[in-house]
Every structure is written in C-alpha cells, then in structure tokens.
Amino acid sequence: MSEYQFIRFRIEQQVGRITLARPPLNVFHIPMMKEIGKALDQCMGQHDMVAILFDSAPECRAFSAGVAVEDHKAETVYQMLDSFHNIFRTIEQMAKPTVAIVDGAALGGGCELVLGCDIVVASERARFGQPEIKLGVFPPIAAILMPRIVGEKRARELILTGELIDAAEAMRLGLINHLVPSEQLEQKAQEVLDKLRELAAPALEAARRAMDVARGQTLEAALGKVEDIYLNELMKTADAHEGIAAFLEKRRPRWRHR
Template identity: 45%
Template sequence: MNYNNILLNIENNVGRITINRPPLNILDLQTMSEIVSALEEIRNTKAIKAVVFTGAGTKGFSAGVEVRDHLPESVKEMLRVFHGMFRQMIKLEQPTIAVIDGFALGGGCELALFCDMVIASEKSVIGQPDITLGNFAPLALAAYPFFIARKKVYEFLFTGESISAQEANQIGLVNRVVPSSELKAAEDALVGSLLKLSSVAIRASKMAMAATFNEPFEKALDAIEGIYLNELAPSHDGLEGLVAFLEKREPVWKEE
C-alpha cells in the first residue's frame, strides 16, 4: 500500500512507522487511517519481530489529533479512527517501541505511551492538554490507570500540564531517557536485545499480558467514549474550548 502521511519501513525484522507530517506531525483522519493500515500490514508480516513508532523532523513525535476533527460534524468519525489505531495495536503480537525526541502531546502522547516501551530524549516533554480545551482524552483515561498510579493519572489529565521526560521516567511512563545524540543508539540497543530473543516466547508473553489488559481496557474505552460523545461533546464548554483554540483566544466557560 502507498502511504502519503506516514512512512512504513520493514527491514531486518523490524517494522518502523514514522508520522511524516513535520513539523508538528498532526494526526488527521488520513494519517490515523494510514497508521491503522500499516498496523494491519505489520500483523500480516510474520517476519517482523519488533515495531518502532517515531515522528519525522526535529521538533517531536506528534502534537496530537487535528483539533478541527474534534468539532461536532467530525468527532464521531475521529474517535472511531483514532481509537481504531489502539484496537489494532492491542492485537499486535510484536513488541512496540515509541521513540520521542521533543514533544508528544494529546493524541501523540497517547500513541507513544500506549506502546509497550518508550525511549525519550532529555529534551522531550509529554502532556495531555485536552482539559485546557474543555475536553478530555478518552483513550488516556481508559489506559493510563493500567500504567501508573491513579493519583498521578488524575494530576496528569486534570491539570493538562506537560511533564519532562525525566519525570515521565520516574513515574513509569517512559523506560529510558538519553541525550538526543544517543537516541538512535538507545533504540538500536533495545531493538537488538529483542531480536536476540525467541520471538515465540515474546509473542506468547504479549498474549499473556493481553489476557490481563485487553478486555478491561476495551470495556472502559467503550464506556468513556460514550461519556465523551453524549455528555461532553454536546456541552457549551466542550465546544467553546475547541473554537477558542481555533480562533486563538481565551475560552469563555459557562460551566454548562
């Protein structure tokens, strides 16, 4: 398949997906659909033993989902496609690694942190600023309580404040933090360590992990998605935050 907004490279038993929309690598509907297709292609390529996600350019991984796609006329389709990426990811038998060199925000943060392992450069920052737009991140609310302490989830998602790679490492969201100049070497070392192991054992281990995660995660995601679409999206504040962002002004909350 030909891709326009991502790069898919399969080489030496590694599948590499690069979000190719620099400088911000925004996830619009086409980009997310291409990621879903790439994941399907990877699932059907048994020679692939590891999957790496990264962002093109020098700024960062991804600044998140296109804000306009959160508006009422497209929000249902946006959530269907966006969450479809993660429903494909939990079906993967190969370990996934995100490599962050700069920002990973909103949906970009969710995509990176949903990977099995994360390597970040020292300059990297991650964050879920959704709440500052009068919104919340359904995927993050469904998944992050499985990754870190619930009180940290509340702080991270309710304040909308970004955190450094070092803090993300301390609370368990990032595995390794290295200087930007050493990022590729760290990636190669981690991937290399996986390729030396039995892919049968790794695939079985992922299946075992999935048995504890997939069903409760999908159940939570369905419920939270319903709250987003039925409670938040139709509200004044839910729309006001998005419109204010697009109009580059401060939002006027009406608490309704």
C-alpha cells in the first residue's frame, strides 16, 4: 500500500514529481498538505535532484481549487496554516528549482502554490485567482509573493477583489512562463526540465538561494549576502570548479552534483 493517499510521488531522472491526486478538485485538506510536506522532505537529501515538479492527476478537473474551507474553522486554523506554510518554508530551505504544470483552475491555495514555483507551464484551460476575500479572510502567501511577481497595484486588486483571471492574462502579468495547448503541457515541461538536467544541482540551488535572499534588500545589503553564498557555499563545491575547468579545456562538464 502506498504511503501516500492524496498525492502521487516519485523521483525519476533527477526530478521529484509531486502529483496532486484528490479528485475532483484537489482541495487541500490538512492530511493532503502534510503528504506534500513529507514528499518534499524526501527530496531534501537528493543531492543530484535538479527540480521539483508539481502537477495534477488526469482524473482531477483542477490543478487545485484551494484549501478546504472547513479547515479554516477556529479549532483547526492554526494546524491548517502550519501545514500549508511549511510547504513553502521547505521549498525555500531546500532551494531546488520548482516547476508547475497547470491544466485547469488554480485557485486560493492552488494559486499560491503556483506563485511559489519558479517556472510555470499552463494550458489555455488554466484559471487563476485568490477568492479568499469573499469568505472574509485573505491569502497570506499571496500577500507576500503576488506583489513581487505581478506588481503591487495589480496584486492588490486581485487579492482585494478576489477576481479570477484566465491563462492569457496570467501570461501577460508574468504569473506563468509558458502557455501551451493542454496536449503539449508534458512536452513543454520536459523541455524545461531537460535544460535543468544539463546543469549542476549545487549551482541551481545557489542561484535560487541568492535570488531569495536578495529580495527586498538594498544593492549593498543584497551583495553581501549573495557574495557569501557564492564564495562560501558555491565555490566550495566540486561542480563549480569542474564547470570552470571544462570551459577552459573546451569540453563538456562532468557534473558530480557535489
């Protein structure tokens, strides 16, 4: 029997794939969010992993319609927030690139998971939005990430009105990276993953961590933190030296992901 009931998880070709599988709408409840967190924990020790991919199972009509409304009640709201926000804490801590395939609606917590991913491939069927305000609450992750991605004014409007947008508007705003027909989603995602597979995992992690720590900082403050990552983390890896040597010797690098 699988250790996962609400997701499917596998590691293949240096990618950890987390498939949301709670039909029909992949509504996140506390057990499902804990399973996502457990899968991410399993990715932590995979030194050669170049990406984590989120997608939805074929039997589901949405990427995710968000967090279960019943879990917002007073007796469960703390556990709900902790389970959901730990997903984002873990993603930031491991600093591996994250990719999402979105076919259908990504609303509420589903949209927040998309916001938390580095690269998003979506179909024309995709819809995005943060309708929490209509329930008298607000989306904490979106309040942090959405202004950084789509701009302050548009983010405020989307969060304060609960407006839903289609894939074309999401593409225009920079919420998604690639917009393709549904039947081409997997192919496009694999093209992205193949580019990452050509690279060294430590370099990818260092680059992602550098971008994370630099957010909201002055140039001088950000440079200090980014230089520390470069000199004291990246340049202590074998792959950094291999990449430089391979270039100078005019050969392909042989990554060890160390």
